[in-house]
Amino acid sequence: MSTIPSPAGEALLSVDGVAKSFTMHLRGGLRLPVVRNVAFSLRAGECVVLGGPSGVGKSSILRMVYGNYAVDEGAILVRDAGTGAMEDLGAGDPRTVLRLRERSIGYVSQFLRAVPRASALEVVADPLVRLGVGRDEAGARAAAMLARLNLPEALFDLPPATFSGGEKQRVNIARGFLTDHPILLLDEPTASLDSANRDVVVAMIREKLVRGVAILGIFHDEPVREAVATRILDVSRFSARLAA
Template identity: 50%
Template structure:
């Protein structure tokens, strides 16, 4: 199968300038390849850098070393070096980030929040809203809520709105940050089904799944994020 993610020798150290320049190495020499139709689950103890790796793949975090190639329209784009407008374009049509953390936009309805990624890909507004509605329905968001801004929704409803937003547009590479955490069994099954559909259409998935049942149901292999050596700089006292 086609290689879609090729991350080589990534290193990432946080430098906390407000703590006298304290250095926290999180990723050291991490390489990861993911093919079309494959799901890789990141594992490792808490603090090992699973979430940092996922955010680095999305270019949300900067890496100091390494290359971070994502295949877009048959061309490799190194997300560690791409210009901002290129990264925006990759995220629009190729690379999705699915998390449960909804950043509410004042006054925008749940339906429009979910439809937005499709409209950005050039879909007609009405078609996009129809598809958004169908997905919200699958995720058991009652139709009476669709036209309301999710600021007043329950935590669980907000999570599912954000999952719908992350999965509505069929992007070929998906990064999943605990997409099923704290969902009830019925909704967890729906999300697993959605991820399987993405795999079946040839998407490459990289995810953090704390829930073992979900991991077993979706992941083809595990990737243990290697621990970076914590040789933190001496702090003068």
């Protein structure tokens, strides 16, 4: 994947004045505000951790930045790795969202959503194949990543639907870390892992930071958070619920 580097010190992600609410259609259209006036930026080599108690909107912010949730107001500007221009992902244009996901923003969610009957190796290699990497090379790189995360080789060719929670999470992490997206979103990536594999993931995060990747994440595992965070952003200040 060919990328245009960002000028030194310029933001790869800029969130400005973002607000989000949900409409409860089964409750007569009740509007439930979640966050408002969300504003922060993310630069190359930073690991910004979204902090604060449960329910303040951390996951909602992460999902808005990935384009899963539309914003009510404000802008989410993402630097397009192909052109170097800042694109407004928050505007919700599907083509913009898909283009930015393809080459600018990677995402590791808490839960693996895999294609039925696809093997673990195919699930992990798929993002590289979509970027034009040959299947043999993509498979070899996927296998190396799974091996680093201590997934037994006997599981490589099996569909991950029957894997344990920790095994599924390792497949998910391998898939998200295999590509070279300049921005990486992490939603509690170590929640189901044992201490040995948590250490592996911490090392992988640090390697990404050294290479200039900008990381935005949620880490409830305090030792992991302390090991990787360059800055903690308290989301409580944006919470519409706490302010209500």
